[in-house]
Amino acid sequence: MAALGRAALLIALGLVAYALVAGSYAAWKRRRRLALSAQNALLAAFPATVVAAVVLWVALGRRDLTFQYVAQHTSHSLPLGYALAAFWGGQEGSLLLWLLILTGYAALAVWLNRRSRELVAWVVPVLGLVATFFAFMLCFVSSPFVTAPAPSDGAGMVPSLQNPYMLAHPPMLYLGYVGLTIPYAFAMGALLSRRTDERWIVATRRWTLAAWTFLGVGQLLGAHWAYVEIGWGGYYAWDPVENAALMPWLAATAFLHSVMIQEKRGMLKVWNMVLVALAFCLSLFGTFLTRSGVVNSVHSFSQSSIGGWFLGFIVVMTLFSVALVYLRLPLLRARTRLESLVSREATFLYNNLLLVALCLTILWGVVYPILSEALRGETRSVSKPYYDFFLHTFGLPLLLLMGIGPLVAWRRASLRALGRTFLVPFAVAVAVGVALLAAGFGDSLPGLLTYTFAAFAAASIVLEFQRGTAARRSIAGESRLRAFTMLVSRNRRRYGGYIVHAAVVLLAIGIAGSSAYQTIRERALARGQSMEVAGYTLTYTGLATRQLANAQAVRATVDVSRGGSHVATLHPGKNSYPVEQQVSNEVSIYHDPRTVGDVFTIADQIDPNGTLYLKVLVKPLVNLIWIAGLVFVAGSLVAMWPDALEQRRLAERYEPEAALA
Amino acid sequence: MAWALVLAAVLAVLAVVFVARPFLREPTPASDRLDEPGEAERRRLGLVEERDRALAALKELEFDHRTGKVSDEDYRRQVGALRRRAAEALRALEPRVDAAPSRHPVDRERVP
Numbered sequence: 001m002a003a004l005g006r007a008a009l010l011i012a013l014g015l016v017a018y019a020l021v022a023g024s025y026a027a028w029k030r031r032r033r034l035a036l037s038a039q040n041a042l043l044a045a046f047p048a049t050v051v052a053a054v055v056l057w058v059a060l061g062r063r064d065l066t067f068q069y070v071a072q073h074t075s076h077s078l079p080l081g082y083a084l085a086a087f088w089g090g091q092e093g094s095l096l097l098w099l100l101i102l103t104g105y106a107a108l109a110v111w112l113n114r115r116s117r118e119l120v121a122w123v124v125p126v127l128g129l130v131a132t133f134f135a136f137m138l139c140f141v142s143s144p145f146v147t148a149p150a151p152s153d154g155a156g157m158v159p160s161l162q163n164p165y166m167l168a169h170p171p172m173l174y175l176g177y178v179g180l181t182i183p184y185a186f187a188m189g190a191l192l193s194r195r196t197d198e199r200w201i202v203a204t205r206r207w208t209l210a211a212w213t214f215l216g217v218g219q220l221l222g223a224h225w226a227y228v229e230i231g232w233g234g235y236y237a238w239d240p241v242e243n244a245a246l247m248p249w250l251a252a253t254a255f256l257h258s259v260m261i262q263e264k265r266g267m268l269k270v271w272n273m274v275l276v277a278l279a280f281c282l283s284l285f286g287t288f289l290t291r292s293g294v295v296n297s298v299h300s301f302s303q304s305s306i307g308g309w310f311l312g313f314i315v316v317m318t319l320f321s322v323a324l325v326y327l328r329l330p331l332l333r334a335r336t337r338l339e340s341l342v343s344r345e346a347t348f349l350y351n352n353l354l355l356v357a358l359c360l361t362i363l364w365g366v367v368y369p370i371l372s373e374a375l376r377g378e379t380r381s382v383s384k385p386y387y388d389f390f391l392h393t394f395g396l397p398l399l400l401l402m403g404i405g406p407l408v409a410w411r412r413a414s415l416r417a418l419g420r421t422f423l424v425p426f427a428v429a430v431a432v433g434v435a436l437l438a439a440g441f442g443d444s445l446p447g448l449l450t451y452t453f454a455a456f457a458a459a460s461i462v463l464e465f466q467r468g469t470a471a472r473r474s475i476a477g478e479s480r481l482r483a484f485t486m487l488v489s490r491n492r493r494r495y496g497g498y499i500v501h502a503a504v505v506l507l508a509i510g511i512a513g514s515s516a517y518q519t520i521r522e523r524a525l526a527r528g529q530s531m532e533v534a535g536y537t538l539t540y541t542g543l544a545t546r547q548l549a550n551a552q553a554v555r556a557t558v559d560v561s562r563g564g565s566h567v568a569t570l571h572p573g574k575n576s577y578p579v580e581q582q583v584s585n586e587v588s589i590y591h592d593p594r595t596v597g598d599v600f601t602i603a604d605q606i607d608p609n610g611t612l613y614l615k616v617l618v619k620p621l622v623n624l625i626w627i628a629g630l631v632f633v634a635g636s637l638v639a640m641w642p643d644a645l646e647q648r649r650l651a652e653r654y655e656p657e658a659a660l661a
Numbered sequence: 662m663a664w665a666l667v668l669a670a671v672l673a674v675l676a677v678v679f680v681a682r683p684f685l686r687e688p689t690p691a692s693d694r695l696d697e698p699g700e701a702e703r704r705r706l707g708l709v710e711e712r713d714r715a716l717a718a719l720k721e722l723e724f725d726h727r728t729g730k731v732s733d734e735d736y737r738r739q740v741g742a743l744r745r746r747a748a749e750a751l752r753a754l755e756p757r758v759d760a761a762p763s764r765h766p767v768d769r770e771r772v773p
Contacts (some may be wrong), residue, residue, distance in 0.1 A: 007669030009678055017681065030695040035685035044676045052673060118697040195698070197706045264721075409730040410721055411739060417732040471727040603692060653709050 001356055002067060005055035005145040012048040012099065013135035015041040020128030027121040027192070035121045039110055046103040047130060053100045056093060056144050060086050065150035069093060075156035075191050075579045077550040082162050088170040089312040091291045091306065092144035097171070098287065099134040105207075106131065109182045113203050116654065123189035130181055133313050142306050156579040159551070159634045165225035172218030173245055177283040179211025180248060183255075184280035184321075187273055191324045196331045201259055202650050206640050208259075208276075212252045212638040219245050220629040222524060233520070233600050233617040237626065238387040240366045244286035247359050247366075251279035254355040264410065265345055269332040270325065271352070277321035282359075284314050289366065340412040347405040351398060358394040362387065393448045396453060399508055402501050403429075403457030406464045424463055425433030430458035447516030454505045454512075461498050461505070468495075488638065496639025503632035506624045513597065513621025522604065522615045534618035536568075537561045538598055543610050551575040553586070556603050556612050560590050567592070572603040572614070596623045705754070712750035719743045 022040030025031070056069070060083050065071040073086040073093070081421060087093045106127040113120050138144070184260065190200035223235040242285035255275035261268045292307035325332070338346060339348040365382045372380040398648035407421040433448065441448050465484070468491075472483040488495040519534040542557040555573035559566060570588035577584070590599040597620035605613040678685075698706070722739055725731040731739070 001665060004665035007665070008672060010667070011673050015680070015751055018715060026695065030697065032693050032695040033683040033687060033690065035695050037680050041676075042678045048672060051668075117695060121695055193697070197703075198710055199706075209746045263716060264717065267712070382665070407730065409725045409735070410718065412735060414732050414735050417735060420732075421730050430729060467728040469722075471724060474727065565700055626715055649713070653706070653713065 001054055001059060001064070002145040002147045005052045005059075006139075006143065006371070008048050008051035009054065009135060009138050009143070009145070012045045012052065013132065014101065015045040015141050016103070016128050016131035016135050016454040018128075019045070020125050020132050023121070023128055027125060032117075035117070035124070038124050038128070039114070039120065042103070042110055042131075043107045043395035044131060045135075046100075047105040049096075049103045052138075052145075053087075053096060055085060056087060056096060059082055063154065065154055066147045067144070067498035068146045068148050069144040071148075071151055071154045073155070073157055075154040075550070077579060078154075078157055078162075079549055081164075081167060082157055084623065085161075085166045085170075086157060088174065088398035089157055089166070090144075092138070092142050094174070094287075094291055095134055095142055095172070095306075096144055096176050097136060098178055099131065100305035101174055102127070102131050102134065102181060105178060105182055106185075109186075109203075110205060113186075116199060116203065117202070119186070119189055119193055119195055119199055119607075121189075123185050126185040126188045126192070127181065130185070130317075134566045137306060137309060148407075151313060156550070156577065159230055159575065159577045159580055159582050159584040162550075163225060163229045165221055165229070169218055169221040169225055172214050172221055173370075174218075176211050176215025176218050176245070177248065177286055179207060179214060180252060180276075180279050180283045181642075182207040182211070183276050187276045188321065188324060191273065191328045194328070194331060196261060196328065199654055201272075201653070203262065205259075206642075208252060208256060208328075208497045209636060209640045212249065212256060213640070215245060215249045215252065216632055216636075217629060219249065220626070220632070224435060224626060224629075228587060228589065229584075231602055233587075233602060233615070233619075235622075237515075238384055240369075241286075241290050243362050243366050243387075244282075244289040246287060247362055250355050250359040250362075251275055251282055251430065254352045254359070257280055257355075258352050260267045261290065261345050261348055265334075266336050267334040267338070267345070268349075269334060270329065273332065275323075275327045275352075275356075277318075278356075278359075281314055281318050281321070284310070284317065288314060297613070312534050320431045342413050342418070343410065344405060344408050344413075346407055347401055351401050351405065353402070354394045354398045358390060359396070360389040361394070385477060388446075392457075395508075396446070396449050399453040399457060399504070400452065402504060403453065405459040406498065406501075407460055420462075424453070424455045428459040429453070431455075441517070444512075447512045450508050450512035450516075454508050457501065458505050461502050464498055465495070490643075492643055493639045496635050496637070499635030499638055500632055501635075503628040503635055506628035506631060508620050510624030510626075510628060513624070514619040519618040519619055520615070522613070525614055526611055527611045531614065531616065533616045535568075536616075536618060537574050538599075538614065538616060540612050540614065543606065543612070550579065551577045554606055555586070556586070556606065556614070558601055558614065560599055562592075569597070570599070570601050572601040574603060574606065591623060595620050596627075598622050614639070708750050708753050712747060712754060715743055715747035715750055719747060 011237075012614065019038045019042040022041070026034035026038055041277050056067075058064075059067045060074060061080065063074055063076055063078075063083060069090060069092050070086075073090045074083045078086075088097050106589060109122055110124060110127070113123075117262060128610040139652035180368045183200075186200040186204045188204055190196060219242070220243070226237070227235040252275075255272060255524050258275060259272050262272050289305065292310060338349070342348065365386055369379050369381040372378060403425055407418070409417065429452050433452035436442070436451055438450055441451065465487075468487045469480060472478060472487050473480065475523065476483065476486070478486065521531060523531045525531065525540040527542060530537050532538075538562070539559045539561070540556060541559055543554065544557070545554050547553070553573060553575050555571040558570045558572065560568045561568060568590040570590055572588040573586045575584045575586055576582075585602055585604075588601050590601075592599065597618065597638045600619060602615040602617075603612060604615050607613075670725060694768070722731060726736045727747065728732075
């Protein structure tokens with residue numbers, strides 16, 4: 001069966017390499033049939049990759065230990081779901097997932113835009129180039145189809161990966177990472193074909209939004225996974241691999257904002273090209289960090305030899321993008337200019353600068369250990385204070401700008417109009433800030449500022465919906481509900497964006513509450529003893545062991561009460577995995593609906609005499625972070641939802657004959 | 662092993678046929694030239710984008726004025742220039758607009 005997988009990958013490599021070479025020649029020499037042939041090769045690469053993926057999945061499902069990859073990442077006792085998820089648990093499988101998603105996305109994107117032949121003719125070789133790299137790696141450097149005599153049992157899966165989030169978090173991230181290839185390929189295709197109109201933006205608008213949403217949701221799922229599984233009490237540790245997903249997301253966020261300036265004002269064409277290339281190169285860099293093991297990370301499960309290849313490819317793609325943008329600079333000149341520094345487009349520009357600054361400072365923090373080791377021979381790394389400093393420096397103004405932007409008019413805003421629109425959000429923010437100071441929240445300045453700015457942004461969002469609905473009612477004479485729904489459905493990108501802003505407000509409040517205002521206590525408890533933490537009483541009442549499918553579990557029983565009333569029984573403990581020879585912390589959490597916060601318990605140590613070393617974290621408002629995820633998805637869906645009227649208009653713009661047919 | 666090789670061979674043959682399909686369907690085409698927009702088409706696209714931008718900006722300005730984000734004074738100062746820009750783009754596109762006057766949704770009244 002491994003032979004079929006290898007053959008399918010070789011066929012996929014042949015197809016994407018043909019798409020690259022024949023596609024480039026066809027686009028250069030304007031050969032129609034050859035361009036269609038290259039396009040077909042890209043389409044055919046997807047089923048070929050699907051065959052390879054199915055072979056690996058079948059091998060994982062059957063625990064066919066003659067496949068080295070299967071033997072390294074599964075065992076006979078590993079439950080089927082996790083065995084199948086081992087597809088993306090290791091390097092070779094992850095690369096295959098990259099290629100599978102890339103060829104699937106490429107086939108769909110090319111097919112959907114098949115009418116724009118002159119643009120797609122150049123998009124095909126760019127997609128072919130990226131796919132060729134991954135197919136080559138899978139065929140000759142890091143194949144999941146290497147076989148060897150089967151051992152008696154496999155090495156199993158790292159215990160922290162044996163979690164339901166393993167089924168969703170990595171694929172989500174890859175859907176996001178790989179998705180950024182599509183806008184990149186269309187942007188480079190536009191430059192190569194000298195079509196610097198907005199066609200490529202229109203073609204990739206939803207792809208960018210979808211990739212950005214997957215990346216955002218993937219990160220939140222990863223954060224929740226870390227929170228419930230890793231067992232240190234946090235959800236984000238500025239780990240290099242976590243940062244690797246955050247950086248392209250930040251670059252894509254900047255792009256999603258600045259591309260609106262190009263659509264509305266015809267400005268920032270060069271900047272948009274730079275951002276889309278940056279987001280793509282950072283997504284490659286993210287994969288490189290995750291899979292190469294070049295930096296120490298809780299996510300880098302293996303050291304490997306693919307680092308040099310990846311680094312080389314990232315350098316090639318970066319040089320290719322920079323050279324292409326440079327060569328096409330004369331075509332990218334804007335004919336309009338920023339009219340005022342106090343305007344909507346100016347706030348977008350400030351937002352872009354802050355997002356890119358945050359992205360680059362995180363990048364510096366990630367590459368610093370690599371550079372220090374390469375240049376000085378000693379590994380130096382930056383830690384949480386570095387990242388926290390820049391998060392406060394750039395993140396807090398970003399939060400404030402998120403409230404300011406929607407209140408400012410396009411092109412130019414007068415002070416009088418600004419005073420009128422700012423009055424309510426400003427008053428709300430001041431009232432919230434003063435109330436929090438009076439309530440004793442002043443001991444954390446970043447926390448206090450986050451709450452105050454979040455109040456400003458929230459008021460601004462509510463006001464936007466309220467004023468928009470009122471304006472529509474006055475124009476169309478509709479009921480309040482109809483005016484509201486029509487307002488959103490006729491301006492999906494704008495109001496979907498505001499819903500996403502609301503998600504960011506919830507996220508900011510959740511992060512501030514659970515980090516700046518959390519309470520942590522640790523104590524050794526004998527059976528029957530209690531400890532007090534932030535108004536909760538936790539009493540250790542007993543200990544039990546039980547056998548799981550592939551682990552031995554020990555669980556303490558801890559009763560939680562508040563104000564003398566019992567509210568929950570928690571079971572923090574540990575799992576011992578005999579095959580993997582590892583022990584994992586199994587945390588237990590009480591979600592308090594009253595505070596939207598958590599009582600988070602960790603059994604740090606359990607002595608043979610039954611003494612429990614209990615660590616308790618009370619994290620106010622932490623659940624707003626996960627609620628923000630749901631709001632984020634809702635907002636993204638609203639923004640992405642197709643608008644038939646808009647699509648007809650764009651079809652007529654780019655294919656007038658087809659639109660009239 | 663043998664069945665795997667047979668499956669792989671079938672996959673390879675299907676792929677080759679699919680890739681060769683444009684040549685098999687049109688062995689001797691009248692023209693094998695890949696169309697690209699000429700100067701006139703590029704100019705039309707530029708003008709259509711400019712027209713759409715100007716019309717969208719006008720609608721946005723009206724809406725911002727109604728919601729209070731744009732003062733009366735700013736509105737009066739900006740609306741004239743935007744109308745002129747939209748009119749210029751429409752005039753430049755006139756032959757095209759004559760050819761398809763009723764199909765353009767932007768031309769219809771649309772409340773933001």
